[in-house]
Amino acid sequence: STQTETFEFQAEARQLLQLMIHSVYSNKDVFLRELISNASDALDKVKLESMLDKDLEVDTSDLHIAIETDPDQRTLTITDNGIGMSRDEVVEVIGTIAKSGTAELLRKLKDAGDAESADLIGQFGVGFYSSFMVADKVTMVTRRAGESNGTRWTSDGTGTYTIETVEDAPQGTAITLHLKPEDAEDQLHDYTKEWKIRELVTKYSDFITWPIRMAVTKPATSEDAEATTEIETINSMKALWARPKDQVTDEEYNEFYKHVSHDWQDPLEVIRMQAEGTFEYTALLFIPSHAPLDLFMRDAKHGVQLYVKRVHVMDDCDALIPEYLRFVKGVVDSQDLTLNVSRELLQQDRQIQLMRKRLVKKVLSSIKDMQANNPERYKTFWTEFGRAVKEGLLSDFDNRETLLEICSFDSTHSSTEQTTLRSYVERMKEGQEHIYYVTGESRSIVENSPHIEAFQAKGYEVLLLTDPVDEMWVGAVPEFDGKKFQSIAKGAVDLDGKDESESDDAKSEQREGYADLLSWLNSTLSEQIKEVRLSSRLTTSPACLVGEEYDITPTLEKMYRAMGQ
Ligand code: ADP
Ligand code: MG
Numbered sequence: 001s002t003q004t005e006t007f008e009f010q011a012e013a014r015q016l017l018q019l020m021i022h023s024v025y026s027n028k029d030v031f032l033r034e035l036i037s038n039a040s041d042a043l044d045k046v047k048l049e050s051m052l053d054k055d056l057e058v059d060t061s062d063l064h065i066a067i068e069t070d071p072d073q074r075t076l077t078i079t080d081n082g083i084g085m086s087r088d089e090v091v092e093v094i095g096t097i098a099k100s101g102t103a104e105l106l107r108k109l110k111d112a113g114d115a116e117s118a119d120l121i122g123q124f125g126v127g128f129y130s131s132f133m134v135a136d137k138v139t140m141v142t143r144r145a146g147e148s149n150g151t152r153w154t155s156d157g158t159g160t161y162t163i164e165t166v167e168d169a170p171q172g173t174a175i176t177l178h179l180k181p182e183d184a185e186d187q188l189h190d191y192t193k194e195w196k197i198r199e200l201v202t203k204y205s206d207f208i209t210w211p212i213r214m215a216v217t218k219p220a221t222s223e224d225a226e227a228t229t230e231i232e233t234i235n236s237m238k239a240l241w242a243r244p245k246d247q248v249t250d251e252e253y254n255e256f257y258k259h260v261s262h263d264w265q266d267p268l269e270v271i272r273m274q275a276e277g278t279f280e281y282t283a284l285l286f287i288p289s290h291a292p293l294d295l296f297m298r299d300a301k302h303g304v305q306l307y308v309k310r311v312h313v314m315d316d317c318d319a320l321i322p323e324y325l326r327f328v329k330g331v332v333d334s335q336d337l338t339l340n341v342s343r344e345l346l347q348q349d350r351q352i353q354l355m356r357k358r359l360v361k362k363v364l365s366s367i368k369d370m371q372a373n374n375p376e377r378y379k380t381f382w383t384e385f386g387r388a389v390k391e392g393l394l395s396d397f398d399n400r401e402t403l404l405e406i407c408s409f410d411s412t413h414s415s416t417e418q419t420t421l422r423s424y425v426e427r428m429k430e431g432q433e434h435i436y437y438v439t440g441e442s443r444s445i446v447e448n449s450p451h452i453e454a455f456q457a458k459g460y461e462v463l464l465l466t467d468p469v470d471e472m473w474v475g476a477v478p479e480f481d482g483k484k485f486q487s488i489a490k491g492a493v494d495l496d497g498k499d500e501s502e503s504d505d506a507k508s509e510q511r512e513g514y515a516d517l518l519s520w521l522n523s524t525l526s527e528q529i530k531e532v533r534l535s536s537r538l539t540t541s542p543a544c545l546v547g548e549e550y551d552i553t554p555t556l557e558k559m560y561r562a563m564g565q
Pocket of ligand 1: 034
């Protein structure tokens with residue numbers, strides 16, 4: 001036998017494990033969903049690898065998941081004969097947390113109470129570590145398909161884990177949970193009971209496309225016969241997206257969503273699509289109910305998986321959905337692609353581009369529907385994903401009109417409700433030609449900006465744009481519904497149907513009266529500013545700073561500087 005080595009968990013991993021051990025998450029049952037989900041992913045991978053690499057020494061003759069319970073030892077074992085892990089992979093993926101957003105999550109968890117912690121964990125999803133909600137010791141034996149040696153990993157989840165090499169491990173992964181003694185008396189959490197496992201698999205993992213098998217005891221059929229044990233497949237294995245719409249329940253959609261998204265919460269919206277003809281595909285997409293922690297990080301993942309004729313070929317398929325819709329999760333199953341499509345090929349494929357166009361239109365139209373028919377849900381959507389959607393105004397010219405329709409913004413019209421551009425335009429005053437806006441860091445700052453005074457005095461509504469991305473799109477999008485976007489803090493603003501720079505009698509008279517003051521101010525402040533001029537835009541403040549029409553704004557300047565430009 002070989003040496004046993006002890007390793008320490010990475011600090012972040014240790015912190016999350018602590019939370020699991022103390023079960024901040026009230027629904028402990030979900031650990032089984034996580035382990036089955038991982039096993040299913042591992043089977044997907046070995047299937048694909050064996051099809052792509054015919055020389056790989058793998059056995060794909062009977063791919064499945066098995067669940068075994070031992071009531072006497074109080075253990076539960078989940079086995080798959082999927083891709084497995086090499087020794088290095090075990091250390092890398094089980095000993096550390098590579099998920100982006102981890103630092104952010106831990107920072108939030110630090111000041112969160114128990115209920116809040118559970119909520120945060122729910123948004124993050126802790127996968128394999130959830131085993132420690134129900135087990136005080138976990139053993140994993142795994143062998144990577146094609147490799148000869150296996151690895152045994154053991155831990156009680158506190159600070160360290162051990163690793164040793166095993167020579168006769170079967171292909172794939174077996175995870176054994178030593179269930180916590182305190183749950184032994186608890187009927188509801190007795191995971192050694194057949195009925196309990198069956199209940200959880202039906203509830204959380206029925207759609208898994210690989211058989212989930214368990215030994216079940218059949219009662220004696222006649223008086224002198226004995227009870228027998230049979231291996232039974234306990235899930236229905238039906239691919240959800242391939243089933244008719246009306247035969248799938250909301251519950252099933254929700255659980256499937258959690259499987260593909262690794263989210264622990266229900267989705268906000270389910271989107272289905274089917275294309276027939278020369279290029280056939282089915283899409284089952286979801287809009288989550290909350291933004292992931294890494295939505296605005298550089299390595300944020302796209303959430304759409306690609307299947308080819310029911311075989312999973314790619315995660316986070318960026319060719320299928322544009323960057324600004326990266327929060328959309330789900331599955332696209334194509335009938336007409338080959339299994340060994342590469343990311344590069346997908347990017348160039350004309351059919352894929354058409355598919356992407358249709359998917360985007362479908363997603364945007366469901367957001368529009370939500371906005372029209374379910375304002376509350378739309379509000380949640382916009383709070384969570386609005387900032388990402390607005391990026392589309394800069395990149396997706398085809399859908400610009402639709403995007404402008406689904407956007408909402410703060411405005412001087414209401415201090416609590418956001419407005420759409422459509423409603424803004426409907427409220428425009430007679431004689432008002434432009435859509436006025438001001439950009440800045442926060443609502444309270446821009447609201448108190450002296451620039452706003454004259455507009456408010458005239459009853460003109462001003463959009464208060466406080467997201468960094470607002471600065472970018474508002475400079476790039478020329479108009480909405482024929483109305484130009486006009487910054488109130490830039491260039492000459494015409495509030496009386498005349499330009500400030502234009503001279504009329506009254507103005508030139510005024511200018512003469514103030515000539516001395518103006519030239520004194522101009523020369524005194526020449527280092528700091530370009531020009532001092534009389535203005536009609538102020539009502540109570542004596543002076544304000546304005547930028548030139550084509551200057552970049554202070555916020556944008558800051559943003560570029562932050563990006564290192
Ligand atoms: P996630 O599934 O979101 O990646 P998990 O914590 O559930 O996170 O799993 C972490 C990683 O461990 C997986 O991405 C995978 O690489 C590996 N893993 C877990 N379970 C298995 C398994 N049964 N077979 C192969 N690899 C696995
Ligand atoms: Mg997982």
